Amino acid sequence: MANGSAPAATPDGPAPAPGPPPVLETVLAAILAEVLHAERVPADSHFFDDLGADSLVMAHFCARVRKRGELPAVSMRDIYRHPTIAALATACADATPENEAAPEPGTPAEPEAPAGPPPAHPTARYLACGAAQLAFFLGYSCLIAFATTRGYTWVSHASSLPALYGRAVVFGSAEFTGLCAFPVLIKWLLIGEWTARDFPVWGVTYLRLWIVKVLVHANPVVLFVGSPLYVLYLRALGAKIGRHVTILSRTVPVCTDLLTIGAGSVIRKDCFFLCYRAHAGRIRTGSVTLGRDTFVGERTVLDIDTAMGDGAQLGHTSTLRRGDAVPAGERWHGSPARPTDVNYVRVAPKRCGTLRRAAFGAVDLARTLLIGIPLPLSLLALLWTGVPVLGGHGELDEQPLTSAVFHLNALLLSGTLFFGAVTLGLGVLFTVPRLLRRAIEPGTVYPLYGLRYGTHRTIARLTNLKFFIQLFGDSSYIVPYLQRLGYDLSRVEQTGSNFGSLVQHDSPFLSSIGSGTMIADGLSLLNAEFSGSSFRVTRTAIGRRNFLGNFIAYPSGGRTGDNCLLATKVMVPLDGELRTGVGLLGSPSFEIPRTVERDARFDHLRTGDTLRDRLAAKNRYNLRTIALFLLIRWAHFHGIILLSLVTTGRDDAIGTLLEAGFLIGVMTYTAVYYALVERCLIRFRPLRPQVFSIYERDFWHQERLWKVPETHFNAFNGTPFKNVLWRLLGVRMGRRVFDDGCFLTERTLTTIGDDCTLNAGSKIQCHSQEDGTFKSAHSTLAADCTLGVGALVHYGVTMGRGAVLGADSFLMKGEDVPAHAHWAGNPAAPADPSRQPSPTPPRPRDPGATAPEHAPS
Helix, strand or coil: CCCCCCCCCECCECCCCCCCCHHHHHHHHHHHHHHHCCCCCCCCCCCCCCCCCCHHHHHHHHHHHHHCCCCCCCCHHHHHHCCCHHHHHHHHHHCCHHHCCCCCCCCCCCCCCCCCCCCCCHHHHHHHHHHHHHHHHHHHHHHHHHHHHHHHHHHHCCCCHHHHHHHHHHHHHHHHHHHHHHHHHHHHHHCCCCCCCEEECCCHHHHHHHHHHHHHHCCHHHHHCCCHHHHHHHHHCCCEECCCCEECCCCCCCCHHHEEECCCCEECCCCECCCEEEECCEEEECCEEECCCCEECCCCEECCCEEECCCCEECCCCEECCCCEECCCCEEECCCCEEECCCCCCCCCCCCCHHHHHHHHHHHHHHHHHHHCHHHHHHHHHHHHHCCCCCCCCCHHHCCCCCHHHHHHHHHHHHHHHHHHHHHHHHHHHHHHHHHHHHCCCCCCEECCCHHHHHHHHHHHHHCCHHHHHHHCCCCCHHHHHHHHCCECCCCCCCCCCCCCCEEECCHHHEEECCCCEECCCEEEECEEECCCEEEECCEEECCCCEECCCCEEECCCCECCCCEECCCCCCCCCCCCECCCEEECCCCEEECCCCHHHHCCHHHCCHHHHHHHHHHHHHHHHHHHHHHHHHHHHHHHHHHHHHHHHHCCCCHHHHHHHHCHHHHHHHHHHHHHHHHHHHHCCCCCCCCCEEECCCHHHHHHHHHHCCCCHHHHHHCCCHHHHHHHHHCCCEECCCCEECCCEECCHHHEEECCCCEECCCCEECCEEEECCEEEECCEEECCCCEECCCCEECCCCEECCCCEECCCCEECCCCEECCCCEEECCCCEECCHHHCCCCCCCCCCCCCCCCCCCCCC
């Protein structure tokens, strides 16, 4: 807040106690009354408890205040800290320039350099880049398909079981080595050494970056995250990584020559350190430098040109913005990060030398080459060649494609494989991890890269399979599933939506959730703690009657108790008193009301006979949804089986051509199939903004939409084809949008204007669920907007032309970001002027293009 005036001291004594300026108080009260559609608002009435407002209403109030240039800017953080008109007016008056806080450490003295002029003929460049990307993918997929089919044919023609296994080992090892080495070779041929630079998207330089990014991300070495082999892979790509570094994040850096990590450092999972970002239609590469023995927590973002000194720590759910530098030995947390006293390395070191790490990597590689690849390949060859053919003779792929017998056999094959895998998978999940858990004692510190560390990795990977979480999530049936995995759910109070469809953990056997707690999508339970040489598993417990929003990393020892509301992307505190009966918002978190009157409108549906009847109806509906989910996934798998049979059924030139196009065919089929499924589920009509209870049928249908798979979207990131896919799904998408990995939850409620830039890990979520109440609304990005890496836009949001949302920011529901404004933080607010990029230069208009200041109609 700014532009206020402080009371002056009198000649006879000290200044009187500060009070709200009457004019400012009157103006703020009038604006709030207009928003609430009330005649007047008492100055001492509490926004939430007395006036019955909620965060969406107060976001509209903040937006109207910001539009009055003569008034001080007000953020949602100010609303929660000063929840009456009188207190808010006083706070605005006290926020004089001389009383405002100094810029935080790491703030650059100068704003970012302005972006270069936009290239001429942007649509032609856009289309040419898409054509080149398609040509590259066709060539690469042909190469992979040719090598794979020829190798598989050689393996399947073995004369005995030992010969079959031996050939599988030889072929699998050769293809694995080729897939690992090819991206490294192409990176050095196309790029050489990455340097800090700035260039437009859709150009030749961007095309080279995209090719390297696709190959690097598709490399099977990514499966070795958490192993010393992964560190060796990054070094081969040019990263400067010291000895004894542990990297647990699956987000692979792209501009690896700009990455420096000192010896003994630890990077936890779900951390973004890409060494590039997109802004206003341009790519900017920059360094990420970590000193010795640094610690980077879970769900963090390291923007370009950031640094951490020796022994520095960055807590979970935190962000280093461009130009931030954590001094040696200091601990920072928050978004944006700031100094803290919290120690995030809470496990003692153990001896873990080079020999131990090398042995672990060698065993990991041998297990992959001798078991992980050849065993499934051998089983597939045996099944494919030995499957009985009903009503005919010979192999299945030799049957006429138009015959009913062929399709009957294909159905039997796909059904046996699919439902057999589901049944076998459940059996393995419910038995193997329970046997392995005996090797690890909770609370005991073990050295990394030993038998117990390998056991821990196996348990985590097996029990975090997304298929089964999506199958049972958003229904009552997720509760027995998680209990069978090992969760301690105490005395379960069934709500029908206890968990969403995205839940992960380090150990299910040390995960405790209190009775009556409801959890939205994206919860990550941090049961494991790491240092540069050791780890331990500890219990992570969440109290009773909590509600947890989206994308929360909950650490062991989190200081929240019973009856808490943890807002979306909140940083769960590890220090201070145990919070009970309150809400927490932001990173670092601050207290907000636990609930408001408007969110209690459906409480009558949550008790007594009404709850019992509605819950029973919801359970029946969810059972049908689970059956439909299995049917949809089986039908998709059956289509892939048919494509496989078609491409392997001919040995002539046409057969070779079909084999070469197999990967493209699978990708196209998958994208169109799931787009058609989703449009059928909504009956080819757009969703409407809604407010209803989770015990109403409309919400049950919404849950069904969330089960449509979306992982195939990643294959289209950074290409014009991603925009085509979004349009198929009903998004109102402008021209030349650069989407590097954004996800949209409610497609038909989302509008994105021309030339917007959407960074990796960003998300536009047009809904919220709070304590059993579901709300949704349109969100709109006007032309030339930018969403930073990992940024989240909530429902009911409008971003004006050229607006920027910084990395890892959380733009709360109902916010209205003015044109060309730069917002950042969690929750997002206008950024420090020194950090605001220069406005984007005007973009040349194509003949017939829509006005850039407007979203598509």
